[in-house]
Amino acid sequence: MVGRIFKTRTDKLPAVTRGHGLSRIGAHLVLIIAVVLSISPTIYMIDISFRNAVTAFDPSLIVFNGSTLSNYTSVLKNPDLPHFFINSTIVALSTVALTIIFALLASFAISRLHIVGGRLLFLVISTALFIPLASVLVPIVLLLKNIGGLNTYWGLIGPYTAIGIAFAILIIKGALDSFPTELEEAARLDGASWISVLVRVIVPMIIPALFVVAVWQFLFSWNEFYLALVIMTNLSRETMPLAPLYYEGPFLAEPGQLFAILSLVSVVPMIVYLLVQKRFVKALEGGALKG
Amino acid sequence: MDRPHKTGWIYAIPALGLFLLFMLYPILYNIIRSFSNPKSLTANYSALFARPAFESSFANTLRWVVVSGICEIVIGFILAMLIEFYIVRGRAFYRAILFLPMVVTPTVIALVFTTLYAPDYGAVYGLVRAIGLGAHFPALLSNPDTVTYALIAVNIWQWLGWFVLLYSVAISQIDRGIIDAAAIDGASGRRLWTQLIIPMVRPMTYTLTIFAIIQALQQFAIVYIATNGGPGNSSQVMGSYVYKLAFVDNRVSLSASLATLLFGLSFILVGFVFVLAKGRFTISAGTTG
Numbered sequence: 001m002v003g004r005i006f007k008t009r010t011d012k013l014p015a016v017t018r019g020h021g022l023s024r025i026g027a028h029l030v031l032i033i034a035v036v037l038s039i040s041p042t043i044y045m046i047d048i049s050f051r052n053a054v055t056a057f058d059p060s061l062i063v064f065n066g067s068t069l070s071n072y073t074s075v076l077k078n079p080d081l082p083h084f085f086i087n088s089t090i091v092a093l094s095t096v097a098l099t100i101i102f103a104l105l106a107s108f109a110i111s112r113l114h115i116v117g118g119r120l121l122f123l124v125i126s127t128a129l130f131i132p133l134a135s136v137l138v139p140i141v142l143l144l145k146n147i148g149g150l151n152t153y154w155g156l157i158g159p160y161t162a163i164g165i166a167f168a169i170l171i172i173k174g175a176l177d178s179f180p181t182e183l184e185e186a187a188r189l190d191g192a193s194w195i196s197v198l199v200r201v202i203v204p205m206i207i208p209a210l211f212v213v214a215v216w217q218f219l220f221s222w223n224e225f226y227l228a229l230v231i232m233t234n235l236s237r238e239t240m241p242l243a244p245l246y247y248e249g250p251f252l253a254e255p256g257q258l259f260a261i262l263s264l265v266s267v268v269p270m271i272v273y274l275l276v277q278k279r280f281v282k283a284l285e286g287g288a289l290k291g
Numbered sequence: 292m293d294r295p296h297k298t299g300w301i302y303a304i305p306a307l308g309l310f311l312l313f314m315l316y317p318i319l320y321n322i323i324r325s326f327s328n329p330k331s332l333t334a335n336y337s338a339l340f341a342r343p344a345f346e347s348s349f350a351n352t353l354r355w356v357v358v359s360g361i362c363e364i365v366i367g368f369i370l371a372m373l374i375e376f377y378i379v380r381g382r383a384f385y386r387a388i389l390f391l392p393m394v395v396t397p398t399v400i401a402l403v404f405t406t407l408y409a410p411d412y413g414a415v416y417g418l419v420r421a422i423g424l425g426a427h428f429p430a431l432l433s434n435p436d437t438v439t440y441a442l443i444a445v446n447i448w449q450w451l452g453w454f455v456l457l458y459s460v461a462i463s464q465i466d467r468g469i470i471d472a473a474a475i476d477g478a479s480g481r482r483l484w485t486q487l488i489i490p491m492v493r494p495m496t497y498t499l500t501i502f503a504i505i506q507a508l509q510q511f512a513i514v515y516i517a518t519n520g521g522p523g524n525s526s527q528v529m530g531s532y533v534y535k536l537a538f539v540d541n542r543v544s545l546s547a548s549l550a551t552l553l554f555g556l557s558f559i560l561v562g563f564v565f566v567l568a569k570g571r572f573t574i575s576a577g578t579t580g
Binding site: 023024026027028030031034035037038039040041042044045048057058059060061101102103105106108109110113114115116118121124125127128129130131132133134135136137138139140142143158159161162163165166169219222223225226229230240241242244245248255258259262265266269270272273277278281284285 | 299300301302303305306307309310312313314316317318320321370373374376377378379381383385386387388389390391392393394395396397398399400402403404406407411412413414416417418420448451452456457460463464501505508509511512515516529530531533534537538543546547550551553554557558561
């Protein structure tokens with residue numbers, strides 16, 4: 001019922017606000033202040049990473065003179081830095097792949113195969129959305145300790161996938177439920193197996209939903225700190241969010257170097273975001289609002 | 292086709308298996324461990340409540356939920372409303388820039404803000420000094436009265452863009468014709484907001500409220516890196532105190548009790564919003580169809 005009063009956006013402003021030139025300038029002003037507040041800490045971080053040993057302690061947001069690349073050249077000499085990067089890449093990409101595959105299979109079983117107890121299964125797995133990480137953290141660590149999962153990639157990938165799967169099923173099952181099954185039925189009548197229906201017919205239809213899940217899960221597993229801190233205690237297995245800890249202490253006298261590391265840690269998620277943000281927003285907009 | 296599929300459960304086993312292993316088992320483990328003290332059933336809980344840090348972490352967690360949640364919802368709605376109703380060109384730009392902090396690693400954010408807030412060399416101090424109030428600059432992170440709110444501000448800074456984006460999507464999907472018609476019928480600006488626009492985005496408000504609650508209860512990285520719960524335990528939250536009890540104080544059973552309380556708190560708060568919402572939620576990401 002609610003669906004009928006929503007329709008796709010137009011670029012026109014509603015009559016109630018149209019032509020109020022002054023209020024439009026006011027709106028821009030408020031938003032520009034918000035944008036400045038939103039972007040300054042990031043600019044500050046990048047700026048300090050280029051400062052020299054003296055200007056690093058200048059209490060200004062931006063220092064224009066005395067820029068140097070030496071902070072980057074010294075931190076990049078650290079032989080451990082590639083480990084953090086490689087570990088994060090392995091963990092994040094595996095997590096994304098497993099989350100999508102497992103969530104897709106489960107959503108398919110619930111939404112298309114109508115398995116017995118499918119509704120209950122969906123409800124039970126959805127409760128994971130409301131479980132704070134801290135309330136499961138210690139038993140996960142004890143469990144991994146017993147089965148040799150500490151300082152292994154799968155020791156992080158397993159819990160990360162378990163955390164992401166509820167959101168993934170919510171989104172993917174939602175997408176599956178929202179389009180008709182005629183094409184699949186036709187493919188089935190033509191003798192296609194369920195797996196080939198899933199891969200050839202269903203997956204191409206729900207690419208935006210899979211995309212949202214992939215972006216969300218990548219950013220989550222790339223940035224996750226709490227589990228990584230307690231599961232990866234061996235330097236050779238640590239992920240990017242742990243890297244600043246090694247620079248925080250000894251380099252506090254050298255803020256330039258600490259901030260060079262912070263900038264390097266942030267650069268991957270920021271590039272990923274800039275590359276995907278248009279499609280990500282479009283995918284969110286594409287979903288029909290459910291009343 | 293609507294007949295239940297015989298072997299369909301095979302497809303659901305990986306997802307269910309991970310849920311059982313890394314969600315249900317840990318929850319049950321914590322519940323059982325929290326009640327298994329040789330002295331009495333509730334001895335772990337009494338020992339936990341007797342620690343002053345517990346009260347601090349519990350009160351701070353509630354502050355995180357309330358302050359962070361209200362600011363994110365209210366400011367997020369206002370900014371989204373400005374973007375959707377007053378801006379013709381630049382909507383995508385505003386939404387994209389405001390969303391950017393969302394993708395920055397929390398450990399990085401914590402260290403950047405520790406420096407920003409620092410007396411003597413932080414940029415916030417620099418700004419305060421520039422307007423001549425440098426002598427009155429409060430050391431935000433070392434004062435027990437301000438530290439939690441200074442950290443909550445960091446969290447709001449990071450997550451606001453998510454609230455703006457989702458509200459913006461919800462508002463953009465309202466049919467403008469209905470608002471125009473109401474305006475032509477003589478509805479005042481205030482009535483348009485309170486009786487038309489706010490009710491129409493209510494499903495999104497419920498969704499975002501639940502999101503804000505869970506996100507506030509998840510806090511660990513910012514507190515742990517910026518203050519490690521200090522000074523004293525004045526900025527401790529339940530998430531960081533679970534860690535301290537288990538891995539610093541070596542009191543795993545007390546940490547299991549706190550973890551169980553955190554889990555219970557999440558279900559009570561989220562359940563409360565669910566009852567309020569009566570099923571009107573919106574979570575969406577589309578199909579190509």
